[in-house]
Amino acid sequence: MEDSRKHILLMDGPDDKGLIYHVTGVLFRHSLNIIHNDEYVSPSGQFFMRTEFEGTFDTASLLNELKATLPDPGITFRLNPKRKKNIVVLVTKEHHCLGELLIRYAFDELDATILAVVSNYNILQPLVSKFGIPFHYVSHEDKTREEHEEAILRTLAIYEPEFLVLAKYMRVLTAGFVNKFPNRIINIHHSFLPAFIGANPYRQAYERGVKIIGATAHFVNNDLDEGPIIAQNVKDVDHRHTAADMATEGKDVEKIVLSQALKLVFNDRVFIAGNRAIVL
Amino acid sequence: MEDSRKHILLMDGPDDKGLIYHVTGVLFRHSLNIIHNDEYVSPSGQFFMRTEFEGTFDTASLLNELKATLPDPGITFRLNPKRKKNIVVLVTKEHHCLGELLIRYAFDELDATILAVVSNYNILQPLVSKFGIPFHYVSHEDKTREEHEEAILRTLAIYEPEFLVLAKYMRVLTAGFVNKFPNRIINIHHSFLPAFIGANPYRQAYERGVKIIGATAHFVNNDLDEGPIIAQNVKDVDHRHTAADMATEGKDVEKIVLSQALKLVFNDRVFIAGNRAIVL
Amino acid sequence: MEDSRKHILLMDGPDDKGLIYHVTGVLFRHSLNIIHNDEYVSPSGQFFMRTEFEGTFDTASLLNELKATLPDPGITFRLNPKRKKNIVVLVTKEHHCLGELLIRYAFDELDATILAVVSNYNILQPLVSKFGIPFHYVSHEDKTREEHEEAILRTLAIYEPEFLVLAKYMRVLTAGFVNKFPNRIINIHHSFLPAFIGANPYRQAYERGVKIIGATAHFVNNDLDEGPIIAQNVKDVDHRHTAADMATEGKDVEKIVLSQALKLVFNDRVFIAGNRAIVL
Amino acid sequence: MEDSRKHILLMDGPDDKGLIYHVTGVLFRHSLNIIHNDEYVSPSGQFFMRTEFEGTFDTASLLNELKATLPDPGITFRLNPKRKKNIVVLVTKEHHCLGELLIRYAFDELDATILAVVSNYNILQPLVSKFGIPFHYVSHEDKTREEHEEAILRTLAIYEPEFLVLAKYMRVLTAGFVNKFPNRIINIHHSFLPAFIGANPYRQAYERGVKIIGATAHFVNNDLDEGPIIAQNVKDVDHRHTAADMATEGKDVEKIVLSQALKLVFNDRVFIAGNRAIVL
Incomplete structure (x- = not known):
């Protein structure tokens, strides 16, 4: 199902090289535009990232590609449409x-x-x-x-x-x-x-x-x-x-x-x- | 002994009617000029007053007059010249x-x-x-x-x-x-x-x-x-x-x-x- | 006419020795209790004073006594009951x-x-x-x-x-x-x-x-x-x-x-x- | 020449899809670890990014790869070692x-x-x-x-x-x-x-x-x-x-x-x- 609202992707899990690269790559290949991206690595090595993006995409396909790209088990992620x-x-x-x-x-x-x-x-x-x-x-x-x-x-x-x-x-x-x-x-x-x-x-x-x-x-x-x-x-x-x-x-x-x-x-x-x- | 430096008069004790009046009266009669005066009465009825003044005065005479004017026992006061x-x-x-x-x-x-x-x-x-x-x-x-x-x-x-x-x-x-x-x-x-x-x-x-x-x-x-x-x-x-x-x-x-x-x-x-x- | 509400006395005018003394004296003689008193003298020598007090008093008599005590012309004053x-x-x-x-x-x-x-x-x-x-x-x-x-x-x-x-x-x-x-x-x-x-x-x-x-x-x-x-x-x-x-x-x-x-x-x-x- | 100090990569230029992806990709392929990454897109569409990273790398090779990856003309970038x-x-x-x-x-x-x-x-x-x-x-x-x-x-x-x-x-x-x-x-x-x-x-x-x-x-x-x-x-x-x-x-x-x-x-x-x- 296609969704064209603004979305927010939330990720957290153990830090690893290339996490930002991998996630932004998935969004890039779906032609999605990052409005705001912020990330944080805690002193104990926990990675947190929030990516707000816009564009039309197929939810299932995006989620599958993210799962395939990110270390498993490891990073958990949630994809929320921007809503009240x-x-x-x-x-x-x-x-x-x-x-x-x-x-x-x-x-x-x-x-x-x-x-x-x-x-x-x-x-x-x-x-x-x-x-x-x-x-x-x-x-x-x-x-x-x-x-x-x-x-x-x-x-x-x-x-x-x-x-x-x-x-x-x-x-x-x-x-x-x-x-x-x-x-x-x-x-x-x-x-x-x-x-x-x-x-x-x-x-x-x-x-x-x-x-x-x-x-x-x-x-x-x-x-x-x-x-x-x-x-x-x-x-x-x-x-x-x-x-x-x-x-x-x-x-x-x-x-x-x-x-x-x-x-x-x-x-x-x-x-x-x-x-x-x-x-x- | 006469003293012409700026001085600070510090008082505290149980609140009573007329305290400000009595103290400022002593300073007035000594022709001293109040530069800054601030006072506070706590919820439990304790009175605090700090009076910064200038002018030439005889210390012993000023202290005696204050003692005579203020309720005794009650208000304690200190008179400090302004100094480092x-x-x-x-x-x-x-x-x-x-x-x-x-x-x-x-x-x-x-x-x-x-x-x-x-x-x-x-x-x-x-x-x-x-x-x-x-x-x-x-x-x-x-x-x-x-x-x-x-x-x-x-x-x-x-x-x-x-x-x-x-x-x-x-x-x-x-x-x-x-x-x-x-x-x-x-x-x-x-x-x-x-x-x-x-x-x-x-x-x-x-x-x-x-x-x-x-x-x-x-x-x-x-x-x-x-x-x-x-x-x-x-x-x-x-x-x-x-x-x-x-x-x-x-x-x-x-x-x-x-x-x-x-x-x-x-x-x-x-x-x-x-x-x-x-x-x- | 007697008034027993809290009142606020506001004064301003050229600074002079004894102003606080004179005003607090009038309130003292009327047996009024000062709740809070604050005053300020500007660098150009203007005196400002706000006195919040409580007690029962005759307005005309208080105002007359203040007028008689304060330098004239000079200090202007307003007496406001505390009200919305x-x-x-x-x-x-x-x-x-x-x-x-x-x-x-x-x-x-x-x-x-x-x-x-x-x-x-x-x-x-x-x-x-x-x-x-x-x-x-x-x-x-x-x-x-x-x-x-x-x-x-x-x-x-x-x-x-x-x-x-x-x-x-x-x-x-x-x-x-x-x-x-x-x-x-x-x-x-x-x-x-x-x-x-x-x-x-x-x-x-x-x-x-x-x-x-x-x-x-x-x-x-x-x-x-x-x-x-x-x-x-x-x-x-x-x-x-x-x-x-x-x-x-x-x-x-x-x-x-x-x-x-x-x-x-x-x-x-x-x-x-x-x-x-x-x-x- | 190899450099193992912490470095800061500074980029700015017109915003474009995939900029974060491309830059983090270059760092990923050089096995460099991003310590902190922050970016901003101005209302007029100007992209700014600051990436602090650590690891050993060959400066010329890194700069060449960045040049090859980033839109040209467009994003300008500076690579500074962290120093006083x-x-x-x-x-x-x-x-x-x-x-x-x-x-x-x-x-x-x-x-x-x-x-x-x-x-x-x-x-x-x-x-x-x-x-x-x-x-x-x-x-x-x-x-x-x-x-x-x-x-x-x-x-x-x-x-x-x-x-x-x-x-x-x-x-x-x-x-x-x-x-x-x-x-x-x-x-x-x-x-x-x-x-x-x-x-x-x-x-x-x-x-x-x-x-x-x-x-x-x-x-x-x-x-x-x-x-x-x-x-x-x-x-x-x-x-x-x-x-x-x-x-x-x-x-x-x-x-x-x-x-x-x-x-x-x-x-x-x-x-x-x-x-x-x-x-x-």
Whole structure:
């Protein structure tokens, strides 16, 4: 089947001589035009390459030729057409990250389709409804953590999202839940990780007397706030900032960092290598 | 005795109505001109004020009048003429922070006089000697930590410095040593504290996959890397930076942050409130 | 009449000995508690002071006492209760700054009430209507600049706003219009002023090959993009950013800088001294 | 002749399908290992590629094969062994950039050899002599601009530098002088160009009331402060900074930006495309 959309070829595996040559050769023989190519070899010898190209080609034939050219076993590769990702956003009470995503979505700047918003409070329902997006209030009250997550999973099953975005979702997820979405959950943490892991990072930051606060967007894995970091940013503060002031100032950092990280993920620019995110 | 230099009046104590009024009143009655005045009240009700003024005055009379005016017991105050501080710099092997201080000192930009440099290696002796400053090589080899610190203290006794600057001095100081210089030791740590306390912070930063590195200048107290933070700054990195690259890039941040923090301390702009540095 | 709200006292005029003393004395005698006090003396000898205080007082009596105490003619002063400002937002086609203001307003974070949005296009009407705010479409087509501004003024007359916020309003205002709102119009310009004054700053930035882009929030006066700067911020770019990429990246800077500037203005923290904004 | 050092291959010319493929093919057939590869296609269709590789090869054979493979006329290429560049530094009175370069040079961190320092004042001679580097005092007094430049050129002729670094050299160079060193003169300008071109940028910045100052490292061409920008950085200021304060604060930015730009240039990472610097 012929496909004429822009495509992104993602490869990773052990480094070897000639990898770029072999891959670009396949694309050249298919008369495909490389728009952007970037590659990285880690200190431990892992090769990563992202090639964005355009042109018309037969998918099966291209994949076969790549398989034949690349060392086997060795390099794994994925071929994605450039397209929007389907997401569900999880929130608790705070509106700033959600508001940012909704406005971007409303003006087609998110590189994703927000299928629904899920929250353990109904506080943000009025905001979500302004944008005509389904809002699911799944309270955690009178439920065990597992029961609550089961309820969320039933809601998610309706939408089959490719990614879950935790836009200030303030509950810790169980390993069982996280394992269902490997490298598909993105969280925004309101500190410059690994400083101030866990609860009340701005209170911790105030107590420690830091002169800079930050926010971190990262993939969620089974260790709290320990997944691969996608993007971080910071903001100067001084002794006059109370913990509450830091929280207010930090919101602007949080929402922008989350948006930037999502843009990278939704454009297939992020590889995961152990606990590090490679952004090509 | 009359004094016509610029002076700095530093006050701290429990907040009370009229403190600014009372202090500025004393200065007004002495016909002194306030150049800059800044004050801060902490959330717990502690008042801090720094008043820089000029004019000729009798010190004893001014101090007496302040004592009479301010609540007693309560506000403590110090009156410092604006002048350079006397310091000794401690280093190990790395030159970048020391080089920065030496160049600034050579061109009278440090607000301090470097009385001597002390090191547990003799590597930086050639650099220091270019600037005509005494260099003391106090090796730690074949010495216990206490014996080594005793040797350093004997050297320091020659100079009686007001402040010790740890310009990448890579040994942990004992409580006994630190207690001899309360709030008078300034260290530069090569991470964005409290992230990456302790050894090899750039290695830790690489392993964690952070997207921003930083440096922190702080007072030294008995908890490693836990003293009040005076200044911090950061720099973007990405997955291409090895731990060694981060260390190289970080040097530029470290030396500038240390210099900025010293400028604040040497100009009597830093109060300490518990574990927080108030910069007025 | 007694007033027990928080108040802000703003003073400016020629510097003189004892100004802080005299003003804090009046507040002390009225048993008012200073929450925050900040003052600045410009190199040319102009004194600025902003004092935020709380307590119950009789306005007429306080004002009379201040008048009696301060040099006359000389210091002018304003006494404002802490309260939200009434604003009208002007936009053209771009949504990002407006969206930011609407979300903040919806969650009571703007320190202002948005009375209405006025635009020369009707593109943003659907966004504004989500938030239940009046939207006035005042087309400039088939109108002279003066006729168009007359039409806008008629709309503004309904609302009598204290401030006009140009949230990417892309038309140059005439001196006649600007003069009706002295120091009451705030604009966001999409460059790091004074670089790239005028049209298409991102195109100019691309052509010049800059490595950093920025945004500037400023008061509007009769010289295009020349009014006092309230806040600026920047973002790194590189040669890969097209002018369009810079525009996209720049939006995040623009909306945050505008919000920060408005927070300062709406909290009575900004003085204007010639072409410089003093932020206390 | 065989060469086993690390090498850098630099190519630029009109974009064409298969360029990466053809070049990496030549390197693959010579069994050379690509350490890092980066390429860029400008919006106008210009292709730039920088390939750093290692391995032993015969230079003539490699160059011939590249010539045979690449479109002709079209892509131009240069093959540089990785090595330090020879430079002469020009200064006037300010020490901060020069001091930075000297310290880096003394500890082998400059990626260049400083052959000599030339100045139109003898103020910095004592600093330079500490580092055992020739210092040439070439006064401009009683000389026309052309005569002065002739005298400098006679000094430069002794050293035959590959690059001239203007480390706060405060005189405008004539076109005649600049044309002798095309794309080989790097200047640090003490503003965030294109803001504040020309003399006294900090004075201009103060007058304009900016909230951020900056510094720009750029190649020198015949238009004052108009050459391709290599690196820029900025620093927050506020209304309290006088022009002199800005100058003091700015020095830290200037010296770091200059060093960063030199590192890029000396590692063959900078291409020039019209008035834009492409950094690969």
